[in-house]
Amino acid sequence: MSSHTNSSPRPAPPATGPVSDDAAVALALGLTSVMGEIDEPHQLRPTSAPEPILQRMYRELLRMRVLDARMIVLQRQGRVGFYGACTGQEAVPIACGLAVESSDWVFPALREQAIMLVRDFPLTTFIAQIFGNSGDNQKGRQMPSHMSSRTVHQVSWSSCIGPQVPQAVGTAWAAKLRKTRDVAVGFLGDGATSEPDFHAALTFAGVHQTPSVIVCQNNGWSISVPTSKQTASATIAVKGLAYGVPSVRVDGNDVLAVYEVLREAFERARSGDGPTFVECVTYRIGAHSTSDDPTRYRTQAEVDRWQRRDPVERFHRWLAARGLTDDARRAAIEAELDAEIVQVIKEVEALPPPSRESLFDDVYAELPWHLREQRAELLALPPAPTHS
Ligand SMILES: Cc1ncc(C[n+]2csc(CCOP(=O)(O)OP(=O)(O)O)c2C)c(N)n1
Ligand SMILES: [Mg+2]
Numbered sequence: 546m547s548s549h550t551n552s553s554p555r556p557a558p559p560a561t562g563p564v565s566d567d568a569a570v571a572l573a574l575g576l577t578s579v580m581g582e583i584d585e586p587h588q589l590r591p592t593s594a595p596e597p598i599l600q601r602m603y604r605e606l607l608r609m610r611v612l613d614a615r616m617i618v619l620q621r622q623g624r625v626g627f628y629g630a631c632t633g634q635e636a637v638p639i640a641c642g643l644a645v646e647s648s649d650w651v652f653p654a655l656r657e658q659a660i661m662l663v664r665d666f667p668l669t670t671f672i673a674q675i676f677g678n679s680g681d682n683q684k685g686r687q688m689p690s691h692m693s694s695r696t697v698h699q700v701s702w703s704s705c706i707g708p709q710v711p712q713a714v715g716t717a718w719a720a721k722l723r724k725t726r727d728v729a730v731g732f733l734g735d736g737a738t739s740e741p742d743f744h745a746a747l748t749f750a751g752v753h754q755t756p757s758v759i760v761c762q763n764n765g766w767s768i769s770v771p772t773s774k775q776t777a778s779a780t781i782a783v784k785g786l787a788y789g790v791p792s793v794r795v796d797g798n799d800v801l802a803v804y805e806v807l808r809e810a811f812e813r814a815r816s817g818d819g820p821t822f823v824e825c826v827t828y829r830i831g832a833h834s835t836s837d838d839p840t841r842y843r844t845q846a847e848v849d850r851w852q853r854r855d856p857v858e859r860f861h862r863w864l865a866a867r868g869l870t871d872d873a874r875r876a877a878i879e880a881e882l883d884a885e886i887v888q889v890i891k892e893v894e895a896l897p898p899p900s901r902e903s904l905f906d907d908v909y910a911e912l913p914w915h916l917r918e919q920r921a922e923l924l925a926l927p928p929a930p931t932h933s
Contacts (some may be wrong), residue, residue: 572608579591603878605659610857652710669889686702712744730811780824901923
């Protein structure tokens with residue numbers, strides 16, 4: 546037996562902090578909701594969103610749904626190589642995009658690219674990234690769907706699972722040391738909670754009280770692995786309490802609830818009250834990506850059950866019940882958005898590939914001699930044949 550016996554009891558944990566607070570535990574184990582349409586016990590709260598925000602949310606939700614559908618068609622037609630949709634999970638990125646301030650930093654995982662559109666990133670550049678052509682601000686160097694831009698303080702979607710969370714916490718720590726008002730939000734999926742990065746990030750955030758918001762989109766699956774195989778914990782949110790981080794479990798298909806919870810979390814972080822961990826309970830309606838076939842590992846009955854909780858439909862019904870929209874208005878907005886997206890695709894697809902010489906840009910402030918030589922050699926060659 547080791548020398549660590551029960552003869553010298555551990556000191557009791559400090560009485561402060563979220564672990565000792567019943568209300569805090571209830572937030573991490575329960576489900577926060579505004580619309581209150583869900584079939585499990587939940588804590589209802591009112592919305593603070595004024596009508597212009599409600600209408601913006603509506604339009605952005607509809608836009609993302611239409612955009613995803615169009616992009617998947619492009620991939621199936623072989624016009625783009627890959628696409629990662631967020632269908633069924635739109636409420637989280639849209640709510641986040643409306644809750645953050647323009648100076649805050651966003652570190653997305655796999656399904657949050659919509660945040661940059663909500664923060665007014667041009668749709669043309671967004672779609673050009675998926676084509677990877679000369680309209681792409683990343684010059685075609687990233688995998689499709691891995692868009693990023695300093696202009697909207699959003700780093701690339703991370704194909705590696707987990708690292709965006711410590712990156713966000715580190716950025717938040719820098720903001721704290723520099724005494725700015727900036728907050729950093731880092732995303733992860735339920736699968737990523739099995740990665741060491743998740744634990745490192747929450748430990749650091751709790752110890753250093755960083756102005757960070759860590760958001761887990763629990764969409765039920767990590768490609769073909771169900772959440773029940775990631776953890777035996779009652780909820781994902783409750784794990785945050787062990788790190789001393791206030792944690793909230795929210796209906797991730799209720800755009801109003803996610804907006805409230807994130808706004809509060811940003812506010813806490815900005816006013817010096819430290820990090821928050823948010824679990825958004827949602828579902829990936831489509832495939833993991835265009836490289837996946839979910840019929841191999843989940844039932845249609847499960848998908849149908851979640852279709853009834855669809856975030857776009859629910860918000861439409863909620864607005865309609867208050868006289869703020871109707872089916873005809875929705876159809877008109879969708880048609881308008883679809884026409885705009887089709888037009889942008891047409892313009893972007895006609896753009897040439899990134900220029901050859903752009904290969905040498907952006908790495909060195911001053912190009913070293915050997916790369917200057919290689920650049921000159923490349924430019925002396927005839928242009929590559931174009932594909933048609
Ligand atoms: C470190 C690492 N391990 C494995 C993978 C392969 N991989 C890509 S996405 C994914 C599942 C991620 O699941 P989750 O975190 O729940 O996010 P979701 O796709 O459901 O949004 C895996 C295992 C990876 N990209 N990086
Ligand atoms: Mg997942």
